[in-house]
Amino acid sequence: MIRVLIVDDQALVRAGFRMILEAQPDIEVEGEVGDGARAVDEVRRLRPDVVLMDIRMPGLDGIAATRRLTDAGVPSRIVILTTYDLDEYVFDALAAGACGFLLKHVPPEELVHGVRVAAAGDALLAPSITKRLIEEFAKQRAPVRAAGTDLDTLTEREREVIRLLARGMSNPEIARDLKVGEATVKTHVAHVLDKLGLRDRVQAVIFAYEVGLIKPRRFLTASPVRGRRAPAASPWQWTSRSGAQGTTSGADGPTVNGTDRPQKEMPHGK
Numbered sequence: 001m002i003r004v005l006i007v008d009d010q011a012l013v014r015a016g017f018r019m020i021l022e023a024q025p026d027i028e029v030e031g032e033v034g035d036g037a038r039a040v041d042e043v044r045r046l047r048p049d050v051v052l053m054d055i056r057m058p059g060l061d062g063i064a065a066t067r068r069l070t071d072a073g074v075p076s077r078i079v080i081l082t083t084y085d086l087d088e089y090v091f092d093a094l095a096a097g098a099c100g101f102l103l104k105h106v107p108p109e110e111l112v113h114g115v116r117v118a119a120a121g122d123a124l125l126a127p128s129i130t131k132r133l134i135e136e137f138a139k140q141r142a143p144v145r146a147a148g149t150d151l152d153t154l155t156e157r158e159r160e161v162i163r164l165l166a167r168g169m170s171n172p173e174i175a176r177d178l179k180v181g182e183a184t185v186k187t188h189v190a191h192v193l194d195k196l197g198l199r200d201r202v203q204a205v206i207f208a209y210e211v212g213l214i215k216p217r218r219f220l221t222a223s224p225v226r227g228r229r230a231p232a233a234s235p236w237q238w239t240s241r242s243g244a245q246g247t248t249s250g251a252d253g254p255t256v257n258g259t260d261r262p263q264k265e266m267p268h269g270k
Contacts, residue, residue, distance in 0.1 A: 002119040005046060006032040007039040007062070008054040008081065013104065017052060020108045027115060036060030040068050043076050049119045051078045053098070055089050063093045070097030077118040094202050095210075100124030151211065153195045159213075161188040165201060166208035 004021055006014050006029060014032040021027045030046045033039050036053075037060040043051055051069075055062040066078050080093045080101040090101055102114045102124065117124045151159060157178075164174045171189070175182045189201070198204050208214045 002027045002050060002115060003030045003046070003048045004028065004115060005030050005039070005042055005048040005051045005076075007034075007036070007051060007057075007065070008032075009034045009057040010054075013054075017111065020111055021115065024112055027112070036062060036065035039065050043069055043074055044072070047074070048076050050115050051076050052081055052102075052115070053078050053093075054081045055093055055101075056082075061089075063089055063096055066093055066098050067096040077121070079114060079118050079124060091206070095206050097199070098202075099200060100202055150196050150207075151213065154192060158188055158192050158195070161185065162192050162204055162208055163213060165189065165192075166205045166214045 004027060006017050006021075008014050008017070011034070014034070018029045018032060021029050030048050031042055033042050035057050039051070039053065040060070053062045053066060062080060066080070069076065069078065078098045080090060080098045081104050082090055082101055083104050093101070099118055100114070102111065106114070114124050154162070160178060161174060164177055169177065171182050171185045175185045178185070189204075192198070192204060193200070196204070196207060198207060
C-alpha cells in the first residue's frame, strides 16, 4: 500500500486529490495539511511514502519544507505540485530534493501514475517541460560550485552521458548517439549518479547546468514566464536511478477542483 500525504493550501484541491487517490486499491491517503510548517511535522510523524507538496503556500512554502525534510534525511518522496509549467520556483524545489513535479491540472490517471512512479523510487518529470524550465532559470544563476571538482571523478564517456542526459535525451537516444547498447547507457547513468552523489536524473540535469557543463540556450525567453500552461496531453516520463525509463500519455481532462484559479504570487527572495 502506498501511503500519501497531501499538502496544499486550498481545501478543494486537497479534497479532489484525496478522492482520486483513495479510489485506487494500492493507495492510501494518510492525511492532508494546508501549509509547509504542518507538512514538515506530519511527514516526520507519519513517514508517508509520497508527499504531494504545493510549491506556493502561506508561511513556510513548499521549497523550504522540502529542503527541511531532505536535510533531515526523511525518506519520503516529495512531488511538487505547480499550476504553471514554467514556474521559477520549481527549479529551487528540485534542487532542494524533490523527486519531480506534477502540474495540478493533469488528468486523474496522470496523478495516480505519478504517485506510483514516485513511490517506486523513480524520478518523475516531463522531459520537454523540465528541460525548458531548467534552461530558463539556470541561465539566470551563477554556477554554485567549481565544475572541475566533481567532474574529475567521471570518465570521459560518463561526461558524454551526462551532457546528453542534460539535453533531455532518453536512454535509447543516448545509445544511438554514442553507438552503444542501452544496457551500457544504463550502467553509465548509474555510475554518474553514484559518483556525483545524486538522487536521480532530475538532480543530474540540475547539476549539469549549475556547474556549466551545459550552457542554457539563448533562444528561450529571457525572463520567467508565470502564466504558461503545459498541454494537457503532454507525455510524462519516469526514470529510475539505473536509467530505466517509461512513459505515459495524458488525455485532456478537467482540473482537479473544476477551476483554473489564478496562482498566488510569491515574494521574490523566498
